[in-house]
Amino acid sequence: xxxxxxxxxxxxxxxxxxxxxxxxxxxxxxxxxxxxxxxxxxxxxxxxxxxxxxxxxxxxxxxxxxxxxxxxxxxxxxxxxxxxxxxxxxxxxxxxxxxxxxxxxxxxxxxxxxxxxxxxxxxxxxxxxxxxxxxxxxxxxxxxxxxxxxxxxxxxxxxxxxxxxxxxxxxxxxxxxxxxxxxxxxxxxxxxxxxxxxxxxxxxxxxxxxxxxxxxxxxxxxxx
Amino acid sequence: xxxxxxxxxxxxxxxxxxxxxxxxxxxxxxxxxxxxxxxxxxxxxxxxxxxxxxxxxxxxxxxxxxxxxxxxxxxxxxxxxxxxxxxxxxxxxxxxxxxxxxxxxxxxxxxxxxxxxxxxxxxxxxxxxxxxxxxxxxxxxxxxxxxxxxxxxxxxxxxxxxxxxxxxxxxxxxxxxxxxxxxxxxxxxxxxxxxxxxxxxxxxxxxxxxxxxxxxxxxxxxxxxxxxxxxxxxxxxxxxxxxxxxxxxxx
Numbered sequence: 166x167x168x169x170x171x172x173x174x175x176x177x178x179x180x181x182x183x184x185x186x187x188x189x190x191x192x193x194x195x196x197x198x199x200x201x202x203x204x205x206x207x208x209x210x211x212x213x214x215x216x217x218x219x220x221x222x223x224x225x226x227x228x229x230x231x232x233x234x235x236x237x238x239x240x241x242x243x244x245x246x247x248x249x250x251x252x253x254x255x256x257x258x259x260x261x262x263x264x265x266x267x268x269x270x271x272x273x274x275x276x277x278x279x280x281x282x283x284x285x286x287x288x289x290x291x292x293x294x295x296x297x298x299x300x301x302x303x304x305x306x307x308x309x310x311x312x313x314x315x316x317x318x319x320x321x322x323x324x325x326x327x328x329x330x331x332x333x334x335x336x337x338x339x340x341x342x343x344x345x346x347x348x349x350x351x352x353x354x355x356x357x358x359x360x361x362x363x364x365x366x367x368x369x370x371x372x373x374x375x376x377x378x379x380x381x382x383x384x385x386x387x388x389x
Numbered sequence: 390x391x392x393x394x395x396x397x398x399x400x401x402x403x404x405x406x407x408x409x410x411x412x413x414x415x416x417x418x419x420x421x422x423x424x425x426x427x428x429x430x431x432x433x434x435x436x437x438x439x440x441x442x443x444x445x446x447x448x449x450x451x452x453x454x455x456x457x458x459x460x461x462x463x464x465x466x467x468x469x470x471x472x473x474x475x476x477x478x479x480x481x482x483x484x485x486x487x488x489x490x491x492x493x494x495x496x497x498x499x500x501x502x503x504x505x506x507x508x509x510x511x512x513x514x515x516x517x518x519x520x521x522x523x524x525x526x527x528x529x530x531x532x533x534x535x536x537x538x539x540x541x542x543x544x545x546x547x548x549x550x551x552x553x554x555x556x557x558x559x560x561x562x563x564x565x566x567x568x569x570x571x572x573x574x575x576x577x578x579x580x581x582x583x584x585x586x587x588x589x590x591x592x593x594x595x596x597x598x599x600x601x602x603x604x605x606x607x608x609x610x611x612x613x614x615x616x617x618x619x620x621x622x623x624x625x626x627x628x629x630x631x632x633x634x635x636x637x638x639x640x
Contacts, residue, residue, distance in 0.1 A: 176482050176509075183463055212510040273584075278607070279391070280584050282512050282555060285609070286392045286434055286639040316392060316639035318434075318465060320512040320555075337391055359465050359487060361429065 167191040167375060168203035172224065174216035174243055180209045183358040183365060189372050197223040200231055205375030210243030214268065214323065215255035217247045225261060232263055237349045237375040245345065245352030246325055254323050263350050266326045274338040283324075286316040287355075289333040289343050305332040307344060307351050309370050317343070317353075317360040317367075324354060392637045393603045394434040394610035395624060396588060397617045399424060400441045401470075404454050406618065407441070419618060422457040428617065429462045431624035434639060436462060437490065437558075437612065439517075440470030441533060452484040459485025469517055469558075478505050482513070490515040490558055493531040496538050496545070499552045506553030515588075516549035517558040518542050520575065527575050534562050542575065543582045550583045557587045558612065564592025566615060571598055573606035580607035588612050596622060596630040603636050 169184065171177055171193045184191050184207075191207070194200055206228060210216065220228070232238050240248045251260045252268035260268070273281040291302040291313035302313060313333070324341035327334050333344035335354070344367075345352040351371055357364030399406045399421050406419045425436050438458060440451060455468050468481040469490025478489045489509075495502050495516050505514045519534050520527040520542035527542035538545075546557050559579050561572035571589045580587040586609035589602045593613035602608045616622040628638045 178459070178483065178485050179463075179487060182460060182485070186463075211513070275584065280586060280609070282585075283391065284512060284556065284586055285394050288390065320465075356465075358463060361463050365463055 166203050167205045167207060167372070168194045168200055169207045169209065170194065170220075170224070170228075172210070172216065172219040174210035174212050174219070176211070177209055179356075179358045180207070180241065183368055187365065187369055187372060197227040200227045203231075203236070205237040205239070205371075206231060207239045207241065207371075208244035208247060209241045210247070211320075212243060213254060214243065214246060214252035215258055217243065217260070218255070218258045220247065220261075221259065225259075229261060229263070232261075232350060235349050237371070238263075238351065239371045239375075240352035241358075242321060242354060242356055245354055246323060248345065248350060248352050249325050252323055264325075264328065264330050264345060264347065264352075266328050268323050268325050270323050271321075271341070272338055277338065279338040282320060282322040283337045284320045285318070286360075287319055287335050287337060287343075288314050288316055289335060290314070291333050292327075292331055303332045305344065305346050306374050307346050307353070307367055307370050308333060309373075310366050311363060315363045317355040317357065317363055319343075319355045321354060390637045392434070392639045393608070393631065394588075395432075395599070395627060395638070396435040396437055396610050396612040397424075397428045397433045397624070398437040398439060398590065398612050398614040399458075399618075400439050400614060401451070401454055402440070402442050404451055421454050422461045424618065425458045426461040428624060429464060432628060432640065433464065433617070433624050435465045435467065435610070437467040437469065438486075439490070440468075442470075452480060455481060455484035455486055467515055469515070473501075475501070475504055475508065478509070482509065488513045488515050488555075490517045492517040492519065495549065495552075495554075496529070496531055496540065499548060502549060502552035502554050506555070511553050511555035511585075514554050515556045515558050516546070516554040517560065518545060518549075518579070519560045519562050521562045522572070522575065527578065530562060543578050546579045546583050546587075550585050554585060556585055556609075557583060559587055559589060561591035565590075567592055568594025568616065570594060571602040571606055571608070571611070573601055576602055576606035576608050580609070586610060593622070596627045599627060600631060600634050600636060603631070
C-alpha cells in the first residue's frame with residue numbers, strides 16, 4: 166500500500182486519477198504515525214514552498230525515518246523540491262534534506278523569450294558519466310522504458326540544481342534537475358500525472374519499484 | 390527546449406461540445422469526454438473546456454463534464470466560463486481542472502486573480518481576453534463577447550499579469566470561427582507586453598496559421614476548436630508540419 170501524502174499543497178485529484186488508472190493500491194494517511202503501515206510514499210504538491218511548512222515536525226520526522234528504513238519515496242514537483250535542503254522561495258522552511266543542494270528561482274531570459282514560470286512541455290536530457298568518459302545514460306529505475314528527449318509537462322518557477330542525484334536534466338535558459346534518483350529516493354520536477362504516456366510510464370516505474378501494483382498486474386508485466 | 394503548445398478548446402453548452410462563428414450560430418460538435426480522448430491519442434498538449442453560456446445564464450461550468458473529461462486524459466485541463474468567485478474556481482478544481490480561466494469576473498474584480506493565484510499558484514490562473522480591433526488598438530469585450538468592457542487588450546493583459554495571472558488566453562473575436570488565420574498583430578502586441586505565456590485563439594484554419602502565430606505572432610501556444618473537432622487539421626499532421634518549419638513541438 167502506497168501513502169499519498171496530502172499536506173494541503175494543491176489538488177491531488179490528478180495524481181489520484183493517475184494512480185487509480187494504473188491500478189495502484191494507495192491511501193492518504195491521516196497522521197504521521199500511520200506512515201509505518203505503508204510500503205512506499207508519494208509526496209505531491211503544487212504551489213509555494215511555504216506550503217511544505219505543514220510537513221515540518223512529525224510528518225518530516227516519520228518520512229525521514231521511513232527513507233532511512235529503505236522505504237521508496239517519490240516527490241512530485243514541489244514534493245521533489247522538498248527532498249532538498251530548502252528553497253529560496255521560503256528560506257525559513259527546511260526541506261527534508263535527503264538530497265544535498267538548495268532550490269533556487271529560475272531566471273529565464275527575456276531576450277530569448279524564455280519566460281518564468283516555466284510552463285509547458287520540455288525535453289528530458291538523460292545524464293551520463295561523461296566526466297568519466299562514459300557516455301551511456303546513468304542507470305535509472307524511474308526512467309525505465311523512456312528515451313532521452315522525452316517530453317513532459319512542467320509548470321514551476323523554482324528548480325533544484327543538477328547534482329550527483331540527477332539522472333535527467335532540463336534546460337530553460339539554465340539547466341536544472343528534472344529527475345532525481347538516489348537509492349530509494351525518487352523525484353520529478355514536472356507533473357507525470359499530466360504528461361500523457363511518458364508520465365504514466367514514470368509513475369508505473371515507481372509503482373514497480375515500490376511493489377505498489379497489484380500482484381496480478383505485476384505478473385502480467387513480467388510475462389511480457 | 391520548451392515546445393510550442395497545441396491546445397484543443399471545447400466550447401461546451403449543456404454537456405455538449407458546440408462551436409459558433411464569431412461567437413454566434415452555435416451548432417453541436419460532439420461529446421466532450423470522447424473528443425478529449427481522441428485528442429489525447431492524436432498528441433494534443435492541453436485541453437480547454439469553456440462553458441460558453443455559463444456567464445450569460447449564470448451557470449457554473451458543469452462539474453460532470455469536467456469530471457468526465459479529466460478521467461479520460463492525463464494532460465493539463467483548463468476550465469473557464471462562469472467562474473465568478475473563489476468557490477466557483479474551487480468547484481472546477483475539485484472536479485479535475487488544473488487551471489481555471491477567468492474572463493468577465495476578472496475585469497469586474499481583478500482581485501479575484503490575486504486570490505486564486507495565492508490559493509492555487511499563478512500557474513493555475515489564466516486570464517481570458519476576448520478582443521476586437523478598433524482603430525489602432527484592441528477593444529476588450531466581456532459576457533461572451535456581448536458587452537464592451539471599455540478596456541484595451543494590451544493594457545488589461547499587463548494588469549492581469551501584475552495581479553498574478555499565469556497565462557493570457559487571447560481570442561480574436563474578429564477571426565473566431567472564420568478559419569482565416571490568427572490575428573498575429575494583436576497576439577504579438579500582447580505577447581510583447583507581458584512576461585507570461587500567451588495562448589493565441591481565434592481564426593485557426595490551416596497548419597500555416599499556427600506557424601505564423603508562433604513566429605510573427607510571438608505566441609507560446611495556439612488554440613483551436615472547430616478544425617480539430619472536424620478533423621480538417623489533424624493534431625499529429627500539424628505538429629509534423631511545425632517541426633519541419635523548425636518550430637519545437639512535442640511529438
